[in-house]
Amino acid sequence: MVNLISKPLGRSERTVLLSVIGLLIVAVIVFAVSPVVFRDEEPIPAMTVDSGADVVDNLSSRGWDCFDSDGDAHLQRCFANESDEVTASVSILSDDDAVAMIKAEATGSDSDAISDSLTAATETMDKALLPAGDGRIKGLMSGNAFDARELPGDVMVETTPSSVKVLNGKDGGASANTVYLPKALPLPDQLAFGLEKKGFECHVEAGVQCDSQIDSVDVAVSQDVRPVDPNLIEVRLGPVDDTTKGSQSKGSKVREQIGTILADDAVGLTDADGAEFLAQNAKTGCRGDFAGYEMSIVTGADDASGSIRIGFTSVVPVATSAIEW
Structure with missing residues (x-):
């Protein structure tokens, strides 16, 4: 019986074998590295009008009272009126094309109630703005006096112990000074x-x-x-x-x-x-x-x-x- 394994390889066979080994090495490297690469790619928050509407819908489903504050949905606000421990609100400011700002704020003497209200608000933001409800915005709540973090797409998140603000700084995003003009009280x-x-x-x-x-x-x-x-x-x-x-x-x-x-x-x-x-x-x-x-x-x-x-x-x-x- 001929021992095929011990048979010397010809030049063409060695070339093929080295090519196969090289491809296997590249495949292993790509397989090992790609999860890290994809993990490091943060999703871009969807600062769209539809996403702003989703924030309102999600808060309404949690029992918050929501309003079209200026009558044409450029400014919408939701209030946690069912809570006796805290005064909390979420404001969504937008134009016809994009959301300019989403801000949650809470005040009161009960720090736990403030934290719970902001948690509920940021969970609705994450669910509406990020794919698969990524908890990135909620995770930025640090408790520090002031923090600011930039997310992909030129989206800025500013946090304090009593507020979370998501700002759309993207070119072509909603320009707030042309979006909303407060209505003056009667003289x-x-x-x-x-x-x-x-x-x-x-x-x-x-x-x-x-x-x-x-x-x-x-x-x-x-x-x-x-x-x-x-x-x-x-x-x-x-x-x-x-x-x-x-x-x-x-x-x-x-x-x-x-x-x-x-x-x-x-x-x-x-x-x-x-x-x-x-x-x-x-x-x-x-x-x-x-x-x-x-x-x-x-x-x-x-x-x-x-x-x-x-x-x-x-x-x-x-x-x-x-x-x-």
Whole structure:
């Protein structure tokens, strides 16, 4: 029997064998290195209008109240109104083509509740902006006073213990200074004129003070131009006996009536949805955006005083130098 293994290889056979060995070596190197290469390639966050809408949908499914803050979806905001421990919100600013900014912020005395709210917000961002819900944005929460990290696609993530902001710095991305112009509050004379048409007695000097009664409950609407806050209109309802008669409590009826007055075109501080929100969600800390203004329940029906205090302000999302307003 001939021993084929010990047979000397010819020149052509040696060339073929060396080529095969070389290919095997290259294949092994590629197989070993490629997982590292792919692992190091970070996905680019999808700063698209659809991704911004997904953030809103995900937060809504978690029980947050979400609003088209300027009426045309250039600015959308969501509030964690169900939480009693923290005041939390997420703002999504965009134009017709891209998202310019997504910002989550939370305040309160309970640091764990703040962390939980920001975690919920960043999880929705990761799910909407990154493939397969990559937890990269959530993972950037460090607890430091301030951190900034650049992601692929010129996307900047800025974090503090109470906020997470995702900014689109990509060329051709949304330009915030052409996206959103806050709606100015009515001037004192305008506010007084509208409320007087609804039966209020008003006095206009440096600011405006308007008073009336609804179902024997004192109602006051005020705006201090100087020196307090010209960007705030405050509505106060005197102590309400919130006993229930029939299907609706007296307090709810009064809130519904003042909401209807404030939604009237002559006053214009809210709209029909805002009036319903005031009647149904008058809990301390609740917020919502209606008719271009933010409505904040400073003290609600749950307050021991029995009084209700509501603030109306222009909706102005906070930005940084990364995006000029």
